[in-house]
Amino acid sequence: MRANRQIIATLFCLVSLFFLFEFTNIDIFVQNYFYDATTQKWLLSHQRGSWLDILFYTGIKKAIIVFGVLILFLYLYSFKNSAKILKEYQRRLLIVLLSLIIIPIFVGLLKAYSNVPCPCDFTYFGGDYPYIRVVDSMPQGIFKKFKCFPAGHASGGFALMSLFFLFKERKNRFIALSSAIIIGSSMGVYKMLIGHHYLSHTIITMILAWFLILVIYKIVK
Numbered sequence: 001m002r003a004n005r006q007i008i009a010t011l012f013c014l015v016s017l018f019f020l021f022e023f024t025n026i027d028i029f030v031q032n033y034f035y036d037a038t039t040q041k042w043l044l045s046h047q048r049g050s051w052l053d054i055l056f057y058t059g060i061k062k063a064i065i066v067f068g069v070l071i072l073f074l075y076l077y078s079f080k081n082s083a084k085i086l087k088e089y090q091r092r093l094l095i096v097l098l099s100l101i102i103i104p105i106f107v108g109l110l111k112a113y114s115n116v117p118c119p120c121d122f123t124y125f126g127g128d129y130p131y132i133r134v135v136d137s138m139p140q141g142i143f144k145k146f147k148c149f150p151a152g153h154a155s156g157g158f159a160l161m162s163l164f165f166l167f168k169e170r171k172n173r174f175i176a177l178s179s180a181i182i183i184g185s186s187m188g189v190y191k192m193l194i195g196h197h198y199l200s201h202t203i204i205t206m207i208l209a210w211f212l213i214l215v216i217y218k219i220v221k
Contacts, residue, residue, distance in 0.1 A: 003218045010211045017207060021200035022135050030199045031119050034192055040126045042195040056190035057153070060183070064156040068100040091220050092166045098216050099162035103209050107155040116149035120195035150208060151201040153191055157184030158209035165217050181206070 021027060034043045047053060075093040078086035086093070114134050121127040130139060134149060160180035167173045188202030 003214060003221070007211065007214045007218065010207060010214060014204070014207045014211055017200075018134075018204060021198075021204070022133050027119075027198035027200050028124070028131070031125065031192065031195075035119075035125050035195065042120070042193060044190070044193040046194045046196075052190070056187055060187060061153070061156060064100070064160070067160075068097070071097045071100065089166065095165045095213070095217055095220050096162045098220070099159045099209075099213050100156070102216065103159040103212050104152065104155045106212060107150050107152050107205060107208065110150055111147040111152050114149045115146050117146040118148040118196050119192075119198055121146065121148070125195060148197065149201050150205040151188050151191060151197050152205075153197075154184045154188035154202050154205050155209060157187045158206045159213075160184065161206075161210055162213045162216070165213070184209070 035041075036043075044052065046057070048058070053059070071093055074086060075090065075097050077083050078090045078093060115132075115138060116134055117127070117129050117132050119125050119127075121129045122131050123129065124131065129142060129144075129146075132138065132146075158180065160183060161177055163176035163180055164173050167176055184206060185202065188197060188205065191197040192199065192202065
């Protein structure tokens with residue numbers, strides 16, 4: 001499938017999933033499995049410095065940043081005459097680099113404007129606010145600015161899906177893609193287990209990330 005068709009298909013999938021989640025209660029249904037109404041606690045609690053925090057939150061974020069710096073170094077080094085092998089991967093490295101920069105920024109901007117509460121904010125899950133989706137109007141009297149949609153934390157992990165375009169062999173491409181999906185999903189699921197995101201937040205971020213990667217690929221290739 002050519003890039004243009006992939007972009008259109010991904011955009012269609014993104015819009016379809018968005019409206020599916022917006023006009024159904026799938027998010028609440030799934031989130032129920034992660035919340036104990038009796039104890040009013042989530043399946044996991046986020047504790048800074050814990051092994052879960054290091055593995056799925058602060059640690060993985062730092063690892064992705066370090067990886068991004070490495071990609072930047074390789075891209076800049078590829079312009080040296082002695083870097084003959086890297087020159088062949090110059091545009092591929094640029095796709096990965098731009099993806100690691102643009103996707104988290106773009107998702108962050110959406111989070112700032114969507115004004116959607118997290119599960120832990122919802123009264124049903126022990127919070128102080130009603131269930132508000134992207135298409136809903138903010139009820140009068142609520143002045144707090146929410147930044148829960150889409151999933152910003154997982155966006156860095158899903159940006160790694162751009163590694164699909166770094167490799168030439170089909171096998172390596174799909175290993176890279178699968179690994180990135182696992183990393184991004186694990187980051188998203190962790191945030192769901194602590195009550196910071198709904199399922200839709202993670203899935204929309206994944207599809208949006210792939211859409212942006214395809215656009216970047218189309219421009220750079």
